[in-house]
Amino acid sequence: MAGMRLQTEESASTAPVQSDLISDDDRSVAADSWSIKSEYGSTLDDDQRHVDAADALNFRSSTAFDYGSDKEEGEADGISSELGLQSYWNAAYADELTNFREHGLTGEIWFGADVMHVVTSWTRSLCLEISRGRLPISDSFKEEPVEDADKYLCDWSVLDLGTGNGLLLQELAKEGFSDLTGIDYSEGAVELARSLANRDGFPNIKFLVDDVLESKLDTQFKLVIDKGTLDAIGLHPDGPIKRIMYWDSVSKLVASGGLLVITSCNSSKDELLQEVDNYNKRQLGIPLDTNTEEDQDISGQAPFRYINHVRSYPTFTFGGIVGSRVSTVAFLRK
Numbered sequence: 171m172a173g174m175r176l177q178t179e180e181s182a183s184t185a186p187v188q189s190d191l192i193s194d195d196d197r198s199v200a201a202d203s204w205s206i207k208s209e210y211g212s213t214l215d216d217d218q219r220h221v222d223a224a225d226a227l228n229f230r231s232s233t234a235f236d237y238g239s240d241k242e243e244g245e246a247d248g249i250s251s252e253l254g255l256q257s258y259w260n261a262a263y264a265d266e267l268t269n270f271r272e273h274g275l276t277g278e279i280w281f282g283a284d285v286m287h288v289v290t291s292w293t294r295s296l297c298l299e300i301s302r303g304r305l306p307i308s309d310s311f312k313e314e315p316v317e318d319a320d321k322y323l324c325d326w327s328v329l330d331l332g333t334g335n336g337l338l339l340q341e342l343a344k345e346g347f348s349d350l351t352g353i354d355y356s357e358g359a360v361e362l363a364r365s366l367a368n369r370d371g372f373p374n375i376k377f378l379v380d381d382v383l384e385s386k387l388d389t390q391f392k393l394v395i396d397k398g399t400l401d402a403i404g405l406h407p408d409g410p411i412k413r414i415m416y417w418d419s420v421s422k423l424v425a426s427g428g429l430l431v432i433t434s435c436n437s438s439k440d441e442l443l444q445e446v447d448n449y450n451k452r453q454l455g456i457p458l459d460t461n462t463e464e465d466q467d468i469s470g471q472a473p474f475r476y477i478n479h480v481r482s483y484p485t486f487t488f489g490g491i492v493g494s495r496v497s498t499v500a501f502l503r504k
């Protein structure tokens with residue numbers, strides 16, 4: 171991204187700091203560090219990008235920031251950062267659009283190109299399993315060649331939440347999906363995604379300016395995909411409330427029998443499962459502290475049901491700390 175600085179080794183290993191002690195430089199490094207080194211076309215390899223994501227996560231997880239001019243959007247009340255604010259993304263995509271226009275750069279691939287490829291090929295296989303009536307998905311299900319795959323995949327309308335530069339949708343198009351829509355609340359992101367899709371030969375991918383939390387879409391999609399957007403939403407000063415809004419809104423966007431696939435570096439698989447369990451209980455009017463496994467089986471009525479997760483991501487150690495894994499988890503909509 172233009173105007174962003176590479177993180178120094180010293181700042182990368184800095185111990186977590188309290189919000190009242192954090193300097194402007196630290197703030198900027200922390201906000202940048204999640205993104206800067208995952209820049210597409212940078213000289214940094216994928217391992218380095220993963221390390222940076224894990225490092226930034228460790229930093230964010232123990233730091234509450236001061237928001238400067240964005241303070242009116244909400245007071246810090248837990249784990250939050252500039253990455254939860256629309257103003258941050260608008261500024262980021264203004265830089266990325268400039269980089270695209272002046273240098274043809276595509277911008278960030280969040281969590282790196284390797285993760286993106288895992289997400290798209292794994293998701294494709296999962297959709298094919300479901301199309302061929304292979305529910306429940308076996309824990310040991312493997313990606314395998316499927317005859318007439320494109321015929322199955324054309325039934326899967328896809329919505330990418332917080333699409334950014336839209337490259338995830340381009341990858342899904344390469345995997346055989348053909349009905350593709352991306353939304354982002356930043357106009358700059360949508361302009362960048364459209365420009366890239368046109369340049370790269372994917373003029374049929376639709377991109378719309380839309381807020382995931384208050385979507386104006388009146389259609390439902392068979393596959394709804396999120397890479398890094400719930401993470402960003404959760405970093406808003408009102409993150410816990412926004413996350414509840416996210417589930418309320420997204421549940422309306424996923425068609426019955428459809429899939430929601432979330433990729434996160436902020437939440438582990440188990441945390442995502444817990445969040446969905448809480449959402450299901452809220453919807454069914456069950457107290458959150460009820461142990462549904464022992465007390466009642468809600469799987470038949472629950473709006474979302476876990477069906478599988480990516481098992482092939484490595485873990486990372488940085489500065490003596492084991493970094494968070496990226497998690498990709500799929501839920502089936504009732």
Ligand SMILES: C[S@@+](CC[C@H](N)C(=O)[O-])C[C@H]1O[C@@H](n2cnc3c(N)ncnc32)[C@H](O)[C@@H]1O
Pocket residue numbers: 259278279280331332333334335336338353354355356359380381382383396397398399402403
């Ligand atoms: C970490 S980036 C991920 C971008 C993209 N999904 C990817 O994997 O490259 C988070 C994206 O979510 C978008 N975003 C955050 N909150 C949003 C909201 N409430 N509605 C729509 N987009 C949102 C941001 O503008 C940004 O493009």
